[in-house]
Amino acid sequence: MVEKAVFFREGLFRWHAQHSRPLPWKGERDPYRIWLSEIILQQTRVEQGLAYYERLVSVYPTVEHLARAPLEEVLKHWQGLGYYSRARNLHRAAQHIVFERNGIFPKTFEEIRQLKGVGDYTAAAIASFAFNLPYAVLDGNVYRVLSRFFGIETPINTSKAQKEFSALAQQLLDPARPGAYNQAIMDFGASCCRPRQPTCNECPLAAGCVALQENRVGELPRKNPPLPKQRRFFLYAVFFQGDIVWVRQRPLGDIWANLYEFALWEVNELPKELDQLAVQLTKHFLPNASHLVTLKGIHGPYRQILSHQVIHALFFTFETTADLTQPLSSHFLEPLTFSSYEARIEEVEQKLPLPKIIAQFWREKVIPFRKKEVFHF
Numbered sequence: 001m002v003e004k005a006v007f008f009r010e011g012l013f014r015w016h017a018q019h020s021r022p023l024p025w026k027g028e029r030d031p032y033r034i035w036l037s038e039i040i041l042q043q044t045r046v047e048q049g050l051a052y053y054e055r056l057v058s059v060y061p062t063v064e065h066l067a068r069a070p071l072e073e074v075l076k077h078w079q080g081l082g083y084y085s086r087a088r089n090l091h092r093a094a095q096h097i098v099f100e101r102n103g104i105f106p107k108t109f110e111e112i113r114q115l116k117g118v119g120d121y122t123a124a125a126i127a128s129f130a131f132n133l134p135y136a137v138l139d140g141n142v143y144r145v146l147s148r149f150f151g152i153e154t155p156i157n158t159s160k161a162q163k164e165f166s167a168l169a170q171q172l173l174d175p176a177r178p179g180a181y182n183q184a185i186m187d188f189g190a191s192c193c194r195p196r197q198p199t200c201n202e203c204p205l206a207a208g209c210v211a212l213q214e215n216r217v218g219e220l221p222r223k224n225p226p227l228p229k230q231r232r233f234f235l236y237a238v239f240f241q242g243d244i245v246w247v248r249q250r251p252l253g254d255i256w257a258n259l260y261e262f263a264l265w266e267v268n269e270l271p272k273e274l275d276q277l278a279v280q281l282t283k284h285f286l287p288n289a290s291h292l293v294t295l296k297g298i299h300g301p302y303r304q305i306l307s308h309q310v311i312h313a314l315f316f317t318f319e320t321t322a323d324l325t326q327p328l329s330s331h332f333l334e335p336l337t338f339s340s341y342e343a344r345i346e347e348v349e350q351k352l353p354l355p356k357i358i359a360q361f362w363r364e365k366v367i368p369f370r371k372k373e374v375f376h377f
Helices: 002-019 030-043 047-061 063-068 073-079 084-102 110-111 120-131 142-150 159-172 178-191 272-286 345-350 357-370
Strands: 230-243 245-251 263-267 293-305 309-320 340-342
Touching: 002 159, 002 178, 030 047, 030 084, 030 120, 047 073, 063 084, 073 084, 110 120, 110 159, 120 178, 142 178, 230 272, 245 345, 263 272, 272 293, 272 309, 293 357, 309 357, 340 345, 345 357
Parallel strands: 230 309
Antiparallel strands: 230 245, 230 263, 245 340, 293 309
């Protein structure tokens, strides 16, 4: 194993000397910026995360800037990346560093690991890149490289694989250059040992790769099939009064926490009799003022795919002469006034963090029809 580990490491370093990906966080030693990049890249492709990293570094150049920013502002900058718990955890951890650690970023793996939203992989990345500590990273790229090179059959989305691959990754790590080694193996997995169409003919590790020798490159790594996604069906009632629209902030404990949406009625399936349903919606949400509401349009269905759920939504747009600047709690049958907000039309897109499905509806169906700051269809 020692000889194979040496062959593996030396091959990676030779390859990386010629093929390092030019990314703005490469060579960075500031743990805050490394942390920021790693959180962004969780569940996100580098190509998509790059613009968000540059934007967030520009707006929040230090951990103190991030800690003192309003959460709603941070979520707005994060909009479009998804997995919003990452942004909430990032903000909470920044506040912990600034207000409880006097702005000093933790310098040990154990302390870094205790930050909200930081797991073993992220802690290893920060520890090795910022402080040159000997901790091996284990992300999707590393799983793939190790699985193919060593011919490992264990499905990588199991707890058994996490233990098995973690031990192997740590054994292969170059303790003298842990940061350089971690960067090399991740770049190698992303650029050479790709999920599809890997460049095996250019691979410096080909002579020792079990998957290549046994013609199983396309079979590894293995994964257990995912569970079926839960399907949810949302009916949104969008109430306009002049240039005012009523929105609410979603509570914790469900998807899109702290983001903004319209009055929501969740049902078991999307109905077919939509005109009659629009009447039911007004009576459901505005039982004392339904006579003041006029249906302007029905839009959708829209769909958004999340990690474990698929959201289907219809949007019912209404104009009303009811005063939306007044508290609406007396009108609503459901507890929809949690962090309720009477927003001007221009504020929705510019200031409020929105789920992707709502932002898409807003851009396609509201903004193009807005005239003189008054809502029209």
